[in-house]
Amino acid sequence: MKAIIDGEKCVACGECLEVCPVDAIELEDDLAQVDDTCTLCGLCVEVCDYEAIGLPELRREDTEDLESYKGIWVVAEHHNGEVHSVSFELLGAGRNLADKLEVELAAVLIGDQLEQAASQLVGHGADRVYLVEDPALMPFNDESHANVLTELIQSKKPEILLAGATATGRSFIPRVAVAVETGLTADCTGLDIGEDGLLYQTRPAFGGNVMATIICPNRRPQMATVRPMVMRRPGFDGQRQGVVERFTPRPEAIDSRVQVLKTVAEHQETARLAEADVVVTGGRGLQVPENFKMIEDLALLLDGAVGATRSVVDEGWMPHSHQVGQTGKTVSPKLYLACGVSGAIQHVVGMQGSEIIVAVNKDPHAPIFDVINYGVVADLFEFVPAFIKKIKEDRGAPKLHSRRMSGNPKFEV
Amino acid sequence: MHIVVCIKQVPDTKNVRIDPDTCTLVRQGVESIVNPHDWYAVEAALLVRDQYGGKVTVLTMGPPQAEEALRETLALGVDEAVLLSDRAFAGADTWATSLTLARAITKLGPVDLVICGKQAIDGDTAQVGPGLAAHLDQPYTTYARRLELVDGCQLRAERVTDAGYELIQMPLPAVVTVVREIGDPRMPGLKHKMRARKQEIPVLGAADLGLKPEEVGLQGSYTQVVRVFSPPPRCDRKMLNGSVEEQVEQLLNLLKEAKIPGL
Numbered sequence: 001m002k003a004i005i006d007g008e009k010c011v012a013c014g015e016c017l018e019v020c021p022v023d024a025i026e027l028e029d030d031l032a033q034v035d036d037t038c039t040l041c042g043l044c045v046e047v048c049d050y051e052a053i054g055l056p057e058l059r060r061e062d063t064e065d066l067e068s069y070k071g072i073w074v075v076a077e078h079h080n081g082e083v084h085s086v087s088f089e090l091l092g093a094g095r096n097l098a099d100k101l102e103v104e105l106a107a108v109l110i111g112d113q114l115e116q117a118a119s120q121l122v123g124h125g126a127d128r129v130y131l132v133e134d135p136a137l138m139p140f141n142d143e144s145h146a147n148v149l150t151e152l153i154q155s156k157k158p159e160i161l162l163a164g165a166t167a168t169g170r171s172f173i174p175r176v177a178v179a180v181e182t183g184l185t186a187d188c189t190g191l192d193i194g195e196d197g198l199l200y201q202t203r204p205a206f207g208g209n210v211m212a213t214i215i216c217p218n219r220r221p222q223m224a225t226v227r228p229m230v231m232r233r234p235g236f237d238g239q240r241q242g243v244v245e246r247f248t249p250r251p252e253a254i255d256s257r258v259q260v261l262k263t264v265a266e267h268q269e270t271a272r273l274a275e276a277d278v279v280v281t282g283g284r285g286l287q288v289p290e291n292f293k294m295i296e297d298l299a300l301l302l303d304g305a306v307g308a309t310r311s312v313v314d315e316g317w318m319p320h321s322h323q324v325g326q327t328g329k330t331v332s333p334k335l336y337l338a339c340g341v342s343g344a345i346q347h348v349v350g351m352q353g354s355e356i357i358v359a360v361n362k363d364p365h366a367p368i369f370d371v372i373n374y375g376v377v378a379d380l381f382e383f384v385p386a387f388i389k390k391i392k393e394d395r396g397a398p399k400l401h402s403r404r405m406s407g408n409p410k411f412e413v
Numbered sequence: 414m415h416i417v418v419c420i421k422q423v424p425d426t427k428n429v430r431i432d433p434d435t436c437t438l439v440r441q442g443v444e445s446i447v448n449p450h451d452w453y454a455v456e457a458a459l460l461v462r463d464q465y466g467g468k469v470t471v472l473t474m475g476p477p478q479a480e481e482a483l484r485e486t487l488a489l490g491v492d493e494a495v496l497l498s499d500r501a502f503a504g505a506d507t508w509a510t511s512l513t514l515a516r517a518i519t520k521l522g523p524v525d526l527v528i529c530g531k532q533a534i535d536g537d538t539a540q541v542g543p544g545l546a547a548h549l550d551q552p553y554t555t556y557a558r559r560l561e562l563v564d565g566c567q568l569r570a571e572r573v574t575d576a577g578y579e580l581i582q583m584p585l586p587a588v589v590t591v592v593r594e595i596g597d598p599r600m601p602g603l604k605h606k607m608r609a610r611k612q613e614i615p616v617l618g619a620a621d622l623g624l625k626p627e628e629v630g631l632q633g634s635y636t637q638v639v640r641v642f643s644p645p646p647r648c649d650r651k652m653l654n655g656s657v658e659e660q661v662e663q664l665l666n667l668l669k670e671a672k673i674p675g676l
Contacts, residue, residue: 001503001631021424021535022445022476037476040504040631041535042641056504058637079576142543143552167575171555174507174540178547183508183635186538204644206424206535213640257552258583261569266577274575277674302675320594326534327449327593335673349534352644356671358664364652374667375652376660386661391676394665 001056002038003045007031009052016044016053021206043210061218068157069220072098074126075149075163075173076107080138081117085275086164089231091125093191094162100193103159104128108152110145112138115244122242125234129244130156136254139263140168143256146175148249153180155247158221160199162191165225166274177223183216184223189230189332189353198222207326207349227353228274229332266321273322277334278304279354281324282312283347285340285361285380289317294384295339301391307331309347325350339380343368360384414467414562416458416526417518418491419545420451422475422482423535447482450530452598455486457560457591458528459599465562468492470521474502474513480614487609488601495521499618504631507536511544513629516622518549526568527588531556539590546588554581558594 002024012030024038032052045053072094077084091107098105107126109118111133118129132148153161153176163169165187177184190202194215199222202213216222273279280302282295292306299306308318310325324331326346332353339360341347348371351357359368360376360383369375376383425444458469471486473479474497483494497517505513518524527549532539539555546553558578559571568587572579573594601609619629627633651667653660669676 001501036500036503037478038503039476040638042638046641046643055638056631058631058634142554146547167556167573170539171543174543175547175553177540178508178511178544181635183506184540185636186507186536186540200639205537205641207537208644211642211644212638213642214636214638216636219635258554258581261580261582263574263579264577302673304675330537335668335671356668356673358668369650369652372650374664375650376664377652378657378660382657383661386657387664390661390665394676 001040002034002036003040003042004054004056005032005034006052006054009050011050011052013049015047015049019043019047041205042212043206046210058217066159066218066220069159071104071106071156071158071160072101073130073158073161073221074105074107074121075161075169076109076117076121077164077166077168078109078111078114078117081111081114083117083120084164084166084228085233086166086169086226086228087121088124088233089228090162090164090226091121092234093226093231094160095125095234097160097191097193097199098127101159101197106130106158108132108149110137110148111140118244120236122244123236123238123240125240126242128242130247131244132247132249134254139260141256141258141260142172142175143258144254146172146179147253147256149176150179151249151253152247153221161221161223163223163225165227169225173223173225180221182219182221182223184225185214185216186225188224188226191224191226199224204353207345208352209349227332229277230353272305273307273324273329273331276303276305276331278302278337279307279324279331279333279335279351280304280337280339281307281309281341281351282318282339283309283341284311284315285342286312286317287340289315291381292317294381294388298337298339298384298388301388302335304333304335307336307351309341309344338368338372339384341368342366343371414462414465414526415521415524416461416467416469416528417521417524418451418454418458418469418471418486419514419527419529419541420454420471420473420482420486421448421533421535422446422473422479423448423533445478445482447485448530448533448535450532450534450593452530453591453593453595454528454530455489455491456598457557457589457595458526459490460596461526461560461562465565467525470495470524472514472517472521473497474505474510474517477616480616483614484609484612485601487612488606489599490602490605494612494614496614496616497618497622498616499629501619501626501630501632504634505629506631506634506636507538507540507544508635509629509631509633511541511548512633513619513622513624514541515545515548516624517617518545520617520622523586525585527551527586529588529590531590531592542588542590549586549588551586551588552583553588553590554583555590557581557589557591560589560591560595
């Protein structure tokens with residue numbers, strides 16, 4: 001299998017040679033020729049101005065009764081009953097898909113004592129909640145949760161299943177996809193229903209340098225994990241009505257070979273990095289570890305999280321839990337503020353999904369300025385304190401008011 | 414103790430990027446590297462072998478030149494390497510990849526422990542490790558930062574979570590994916606480097622694994638890429654100017670316009 005060149009359209013311009021990451025294309029007889037190293041990544045298809053390159057397609061099969069699968073499911077993630085925000089975001093995305101297909105939107109809740117969580121899910125748009133409760137399903141366990149979800153899917157047959165691309169979702173959903181023998185697309189940032197009624201799943205690839213749209217034509221459910229902070233979270237409506245349907249799996253499904261001996265809370269920052277609206281990151285430009293205080297102050301002021309580059313983590317200035325980039329965390333906040341960060345590609349791949357990127361660096365040629373929305377060429381030791389001061393001034397009166405309300409005696413009148 | 418490490422040869426992501434000025438895809442040079450996360454999987458396997466004895470086999474699926482990636486791991490002291498290479502494997506999604514690897518592991522068996530990196534940097538799916546465990550019907554855990562054997566037949570792992578870590582225990586054979594906290598990869602040794610150059614690396618195709626051509630590669634996949642495109646470019650880049658005070662003021666106004674929470 002390899003990319004297909006249309007001999008009629010190819011003009012042997014060589015653009016595709018330039019972009020092939022595995023060097024699988026050569027020009028021969030005034031035609032691009034693809035060899036067997038082709039991985040079907042599709043980069044050449046995008047770059048061809050003459051629409052001369054195509055990818056082979058999967059055979060469409062009718063072996064399965066695809067029509068019997070109905071409805072959109074969202075697998076709700078929770079920690080001791082507290083629903084993860086990504087699950088609400090998925091209900092927002094799932095609602096759009098359900099309305100387009102004119103089908104029901106359901107949420108799946110697996111654990112114990114989850115009545116409260118179930119009503120939260122209904123209030124955020126679920127028409128139905130499949131509730132599986134058993135003391136043995138707490139705390140979360142990859143194997144038992146995968147078994148239970150597999151049984152539920154086989155019993156109720158949804159056409160689309162969405163889960164958060166969190167550490168938990170990315171760990172146990174792939175096992176479910178294999179168990180129910182269907183396709184799964186990881187870490188999606190866009191979902192839509194095509195004219196053919198299929199789910200078109202768009203995700204970043206090659207470290208976010210390209211986007212790929214993926215379908216699962218012959219199997220059901222069509223499964224995707226979706227990146228947190230990408231889909232819009234719907235409002236809560238306490239009056240909304242939904243059905244809570246209990247499901248009892250076979251007892252052996254709840255058994256797990258994997259035992260969770262203990263769960264230890266170590267740090268809050270990793271979770272905060274993935275979920276914060278604002279991430280302020282410090283790099284080597286801070287010069288000494290003590291200067292991270294400034295980054296922390298700004299992050300605190302903006303209710304944001306603190307990020308760090310690999311080099312400062314390697315230096316031991318910050319723990320690895322703060323690292324953003326290829327071997328650290330991928331973040332996509334509303335605002336990413338990089339201070340003294342040079343912009344190595346290994347760092348950029350971890351943050352280029354951010355809505356707005358601002359960089360402060362005194363070197364106007366730093367590569368970070370290639371990927372920004374707003375660039376500030378300045379000494380960060382001048383800029384950051386001035387920015388902090390300005391934000392505080394700008395908040396002015398309301399800030400004093402809120403402090404008085406919170407009972408800070410300094411501002412009592 | 415037989416440990417199998419699954420690795421992947423990937424294009425260096427540095428080689429695929431968007432030119433910020435023209436907003437088109439550019440690639441500089443062709444360089445294939447061992448997926449950086451997989452070095453930690455190799456190190457994890459060598460650490461377990463060093464402590465408990467046994468043999469480490471590294472496995473990869475890829476084009477013939479992926480042999481190079483295997484030789485790099487042999488230079489670190491890996492005992493054996495196996496290449497899965499077949500024209501029919503091209504275009505495999507994570508389902509077809511994990512099925513192919515699982516069949517190979519069964520053929521290499523008995524295998525006590527399979528170790529993978531947490532994800533590959535070209536696809537970033539993190540699905541092959543858990544998928545392998547499902548195809549092999551073995552217990553598994555992900556994001557492990559420490560591995561330990563208990564009573565010789567149980568694996569204990571510290572698994573990094575968003576909030577801290579979990580202590581996990583499961584019976585062998587099992588599958589784990591590891592993170593970089595497992596330990597920095599060791600340097601190649603001279604003796605191993607010599608051996609790595611000469612050692613024979615068996616190459617297995619679909620038929621050797623008892624798989625039909627329609628069970629592997631694109632035709633054995635459930636998902637299909639229908640479009641690849643450049644992300645919406647950040648080509649509205651704006652450099653602020655003026656004094657520090659002026660830039661502070663401009664930035665604050667721009668971020669307020671963008672409705673950044675807290676401003």
